[in-house]
Amino acid sequence: MRATPQGVIQSTHLGNSKAPSVAAKPAERRALAPLGNTLWHYDDPTAIADGVSIDANNVWGAWLLSGARLTIHAITGNGTPAWSFSSFGSGNSGVAAAKGADRSGFMESNAAGNDFRQHGFRSTSNGTPDWSFPYPVSDPNLPAGSKKVATSRDGSTIAAVVSDSVTQNSTLYVFDADTGAVTLMWTDPLRMDGVALTDNGSKALVTQDNRATLVDTSSGNIIFSVAGSGAGNIFYPISGDGSVFAVGGFNFDVYAFNGTTYVQVIHLTRASFWFGGASTVSHDGSTVGTFGANYVNGWLSGEVYLFDVPSHNMLGSYPVSGTGTYQGTPIGAGSNDNGTVMAFASWGTQFHDWPEVMVFNRSVQLIGQINFPGSAFSVDVSTDGQYVVGGAKAVHANQFGSGGRIELIQLQPSPTPTPTATPTATATPTPTPTAMPRATPTPRPRPTPAPRP
Numbered sequence: 001m002r003a004t005p006q007g008v009i010q011s012t013h014l015g016n017s018k019a020p021s022v023a024a025k026p027a028e029r030r031a032l033a034p035l036g037n038t039l040w041h042y043d044d045p046t047a048i049a050d051g052v053s054i055d056a057n058n059v060w061g062a063w064l065l066s067g068a069r070l071t072i073h074a075i076t077g078n079g080t081p082a083w084s085f086s087s088f089g090s091g092n093s094g095v096a097a098a099k100g101a102d103r104s105g106f107m108e109s110n111a112a113g114n115d116f117r118q119h120g121f122r123s124t125s126n127g128t129p130d131w132s133f134p135y136p137v138s139d140p141n142l143p144a145g146s147k148k149v150a151t152s153r154d155g156s157t158i159a160a161v162v163s164d165s166v167t168q169n170s171t172l173y174v175f176d177a178d179t180g181a182v183t184l185m186w187t188d189p190l191r192m193d194g195v196a197l198t199d200n201g202s203k204a205l206v207t208q209d210n211r212a213t214l215v216d217t218s219s220g221n222i223i224f225s226v227a228g229s230g231a232g233n234i235f236y237p238i239s240g241d242g243s244v245f246a247v248g249g250f251n252f253d254v255y256a257f258n259g260t261t262y263v264q265v266i267h268l269t270r271a272s273f274w275f276g277g278a279s280t281v282s283h284d285g286s287t288v289g290t291f292g293a294n295y296v297n298g299w300l301s302g303e304v305y306l307f308d309v310p311s312h313n314m315l316g317s318y319p320v321s322g323t324g325t326y327q328g329t330p331i332g333a334g335s336n337d338n339g340t341v342m343a344f345a346s347w348g349t350q351f352h353d354w355p356e357v358m359v360f361n362r363s364v365q366l367i368g369q370i371n372f373p374g375s376a377f378s379v380d381v382s383t384d385g386q387y388v389v390g391g392a393k394a395v396h397a398n399q400f401g402s403g404g405r406i407e408l409i410q411l412q413p414s415p416t417p418t419p420t421a422t423p424t425a426t427a428t429p430t431p432t433p434t435a436m437p438r439a440t441p442t443p444r445p446r447p448t449p450a451p452r453p
Contacts, residue, residue, distance in 0.1 A: 035359070035366065035367065035368050035369045036359065036367075036368035036369065036370075036388070036409035036410060036411050036412065037409060037410045037412070038370075038407060038408070038409050039075070039079075039387075039408045039409065039410050040073075040077065040078050040079030040407075040408055041079055041405055041406065041407035041408070042061075042071075042073060042079040042080065042081065042405065042406045042407075043394075043403065043404070043405050044063060044067060044403060044404050044405070045067075045402070045403050046065065046066045046067045046402045046403060047063035047064060047065055047066060047067030047068055047069070047402075047403075047404055048063060048064050048065055048377060048391075048392075048393045048394075048402075048403070048404035049061050049062075049063055049377060049378065049391030049392055049393075049404040049405060049406045050062055050063065050064040050092070050093070050094070050145065050146065050377050050378060050391060050404075051093070051094050051095050051145065051146025051377075051378045051391060052095075052146075052378045052379065052380050052389045052390065052391040052406055053095050053096050053097040053104065053146070053380050054075070054097065054380045054381070054382050054387060054389050055097040055098060055099060055101075055102070055104075056099075056100075056382075056383070057074065057075060057076075057102075057123065058072050058073060058074055058075060058082075058097070058123050059072070059073045059074075059075060059389050059406065059408055060072055060073075060095045060097045060104050060106075061073065061081075061095065061391060061406045062093040062094050062095040062106065062145075062146050062391075063093060063404065064091065064092045064093060064143075065090060065091075065092075065402070066089075066090045066402070067089070067090065068086060068088065068089065068090050068091045068092060068093050068108065069084045069085060069086035069089070069093065070084060070085045070086065070093065070095055070106045070108075070119075070121070071083075071084045071406075072084075072121075072123060073406065073408075075387060075408065079406070079408070082123070083125075083126050083127040084127060085106070085119070085121070085125075085127045085128070085129065086108065087108060087110075087117055088108065088109075088110040088111065088115070090110070090111045091108060091109050091110040091111045091112075091113075091143065091144070092108065092109050092113075092143035092144045092145060093106065093107065093108040093109070093144050093145075093146075094106070094107045094108075094144050094145040094146035094147065094148055094149045095107075095146055095149065096146060096149045096150050096151040096158075097151060098151045098152060098153055098154065098155035098177075099153045099283075099383050100153045100154055100155065100199075100383075101153070101154055101155025101156075102122045102123050102124070102155065103120065103121075103122060103151060103155035103158075103177050104120075104121050104122075104151060105118065105119070105120060105121075105149045105150070105151045105158035105159075105160065105175075105177070106118070106119045106120075106121055106129075106149070107119075107144045107145075107148060107149040107160050108144050109138065109143045109144040112140060113138060113139065113140025113141070113143050114138045114140060115134075115138060116134070116135035116137070116138045116144060116162055117132060117133065117134050117135065118132070118133040118135065118149075118158070118160055118173070118175065118180075119131065119132045119133075120132075120158060120175070120177055120178075120180055130178075130180070131179060131180030132180065133173075133175065133180055133182070135162045135173070137162055137163070137164035137165075137166075137167075137171065138162070138163075138164070138165065139162075139163035139164060139165040140165065141165065142163045142191070146378060147193065147194035147195075147207070147235045148160055148161050148162070148192075148193070148194055148195065149195070150195045150196050150197040150204070151177065151197065152177070152197045152198065152199060152200055152201035153197075153198075153199040153200075153240060153283075154199055154200055154201070155177055156176070156177055156178075156200060156201050157174060157175070157176070157177055157183075157197060157200070157201025157217065158174075158175040158177045159172060159173065159174045159175070159195050159197055159201070159204050159217065160172075160173050160175075160195065161173070161192035161193070161194065161195050161206065162192075163191060163192065168189065169187050169188065169189050170187070170188060170189075170190070170191050170192035170208075171185055171186065171187045171188075171192075172184070172185070172186040172187075172188075172192060172195060172204060172206055172215060173185055174186075174201070174204065174217045177201075183217070183218075184217050184218070184219075184220055185220075186215055186220045188208065188213075190208045190209050190211060191208065191209045191231075192206055192207065192208050192209075193207045193208070193209065193231075193234055193235065194206070194207035194234070194235040194236065195207065196235075196236065196237055196238045196245075197217075197238075198238065198239075198240060198241060198242040199240040199241065201217055202216070202217055202218065202242075203215065203216060203217065203223065203238075203242045204217050205236055205237075205238040205242075205245050207234055207235050207236045209231040210227060210228045210229070210230055210231040210234075210249065211225060211226070211227050211228060212225065212226050212228060212236045212245065212247045212255075213225040214238075214242070214245070214262075224255075224261065224262045226247065226255065226262070228247045228248070228249045228251075228253070228276075229247075229249035229250040229251040229253070230249030230250045230274070230276060231249070231276075232276065233274075233276055233277045233329070233331075234248060234249060234276035234277065235248075235276070235277070235279070236248070236279075237279055237280050237281045237333075238281060239281050239282065239283060239284065239285035240283040240284065240285070240337075241285065242257070243256060243257040243285050244256050244257070244281055244285035244288070244309055245262075245281060246279045246280075246281050246288050246290070248274075248275040248276040248277070248278075248279045248290060249274070249275060249276045250269070250273070250274065250275070251267060251268065251269045251275065252266070252267075252268040252269070252275035252279065252290045252292065252305070253266065253267050253268075254266035254267075254281075254288050254307065254309065256285070256309060265309065265312045266288065266307050266309070266312055268290070268292075268305060268307075268314075270292060270303075272294050272295060272296040272297075273292040273293065273294055273295070273302075273303075274292060274293060274295050274330075275290045275291075275292040277291075277329065277330045277331050277332070278290065278291035278330035278331060278332055278333040278344050278345065278346065279291075279333055280333035280334055280335045280342055280344075281335065282335045282336070282337065282338055282339030282342075283335070283336075283337040283338070283383070284337060284338050284339065285309055286308065286309055286310065286338060286339050287306060287307065287308065287309060287315075287335065287338070287339025287340075287342070287362060288306070288307050288309055288339075289304065289305065289306045289307070289333060289335065289339075289342045289344070289360075290304070290305050290333070291303075291304045291305075291330040291333060291344040291346065292305070292330070293328060293329060293330050293346070298325070298327055299327035299328045299329045299347075300321060300322050300323065300324070300327075300328055300349060301319070301320065301321040301322070301328075302319070302320050302321075302328065302330060302346070303317050303318065303319045303320065304317060304318040304320075304344055304358065304360065304364070305317045306339075306342065306360065306362065306364050315362060315363070315364055316363065316364035317364060318358070318360065318364050318366065320353065320354040320358075321353065322349035322350075322351060322353025322354065323349065323350070323351060323353065324349050324350025324351050324353075325350055325398075326347070326348075326349055326350040326396045326397075326398045326399070327347055327349075327397070327398055328346050328347055328348055328349040328353070328354070329346060329347045329397070330344060330345070330346045331345050331346055331347060331375075331376060331377060331378070332344070332345040332376070332377070332378050332379045333345065333379065334379050334380045334381040334388075335381055336381050336382065336383060336384060336385030337383045337384070337385075338385075339362055340361055340362050340385055341359060341360075341361065341367070341368075341381055341385030341388070341411065342359070342360050342362075342381070343357055343358065343359045343360075343368070343379045343380075343381050343388045343390075344357070344358050344359075344360075344379070345357050345376035345377070345378060345379035345390055346375075346376060347375035347376065347396060347397045347398070348372065348374075348375055348376065348396065350396065352371065355369035355370060355371050356370060356371060356372040356374075356375060356376035356390070356392065357369060357370035357372070357376050357379050357388065357390040359381075359388050359411065367411060367412075368388055368409055368411045369409075370388070370390045370407050370409055372390065372392040372405060372407070373392075373394060373395070373405075374392050374393040374394045374395040374396050374397070374399075374401070374403075374404075374405075375392060375393050375395075375396050375397040375398075376390050376391070376392045377391050377392055377393060377397075377404075378390065378391035379391070385411065386410060386411060387408060387409070387410055387411070388408075388409050388411065389406065389407065389408045389409075390406070390407050391404065391405070391406050392404055392405045392406075392407070
């Protein structure tokens with residue numbers, strides 16, 4: 001990751017190298033550990049598990065590079081995919097599964113980045129899409145990814161964002177999830193990096209560079225928009241009913257609907273911290289969390305923060321720090337329905353100074369973890385908080401290397417903590433300089449820098 005005045009640019013070593021690969025195989029079952037039981041893991045020798053999504057019965061995986069594809073794994077199985085699908089066999093992909101229905105949206109782009117396609121699946125599709133849609137635009141610098149596709153909780157709607165390298169515009173596509181019919185196209189010159197949907201798909205929160213835009217998916221009208229505090233490695237999450245959403249960047253801001261409009265209810269800022277890559281909102285909107293990290297010291301220190309939305313108070317925080325030459329960049333987050341289980345993923349450090357996936361209760365106690373041999377790239381949590389799944393690269397993101405893993409853990413049953421908001425811990429709204437919005441941003445590629453000496 002590289003910080004600029006406008007935001008953060010993701011830089012990963014995604015190519016092959018002489019680093020050892022792992023053989024594709026189902027998981028080995030492990031003994032119960034204090035911070036969760038690993039039910040299974042699935043290793044791939046070449047592809048990276050860039051995206052994971054969990055529903056009531058299955059884990060869906062989106063893989064990139066050589067071997068890019070969609071896989072589906074039964075939660076109660078041994079990790080072996082029930083089936084897989086790919087149009088290209090290499091490239092990039094993203095997946096989003098409905099939390100309350102048997103439906104997933106799968107987005108893929110080929111290795112050249114000039115062919116983007118959208119598909120709809122059910123668990124019973126057996127590797128054949130229920131429908132497919134070839135996007136008429138593409139941008140090799142902005143490939144498919146799991147933050148660029150969303151599926152509504154009820155399974156009725158799939159949304160995705162795609163950029164056009166010719167016009168430099170981005171478009172939000174909204175699909176009928178059953179038929180694949182395009183129900184809305186909303187185009188804007190400000191780059192779209194991600195999308196999230198409300199439960200019934202009636203609203204889409206679009207991550208637009210350094211702006212959060214809430215769009216009515218039936219009309220294309222803008223319901224609300226607000227400038228963020230930076231662009232790049234960024235994704236804005238929203239609650240199930242659309243009443244609460246978070247905007248990360250150089251600051252972490254939370255907006256809530258007051259019956260008339262959206263107002264800022266939480267503001268957190270720390271010098272040299274980036275909050276854009278790993279923020280989450282619980283389905284019921286009661287709890288928000290973010291994993292911020294210090295980009296000045298090479299992403300070697302950071303802190304997880306949880307907030308109670310109704311009281312606007314901080315519930316607590318969990319600091320981490322490490323050493324080495326590899327960046328511990330936060331990369332993803334997820335929550336169960338009521339915010340009592342929140343998970344945060346990062347690339348981890350050279351010496352694994354903290355778990356690549358950390359799971360917390362609402363008292364900000366570490367209750368689960370996944371220790372990947374490489375870097376985490378994605379994470380998701382089941383609606384009841386019983387399961388946490390992570391996707392990873394076999395080696396660190398700053399290393400050249402191939403291979404990846406999906407790992408599923410089950411948290412130990414524990415009494416549901418009774419959260420007590422701590423007024424004295426409320427983040428102080430301290431204004432700090434923020435990046436100025438750019439009217440017409442240019443697409444920023446995902447560079448592959450030379451290996452570290």
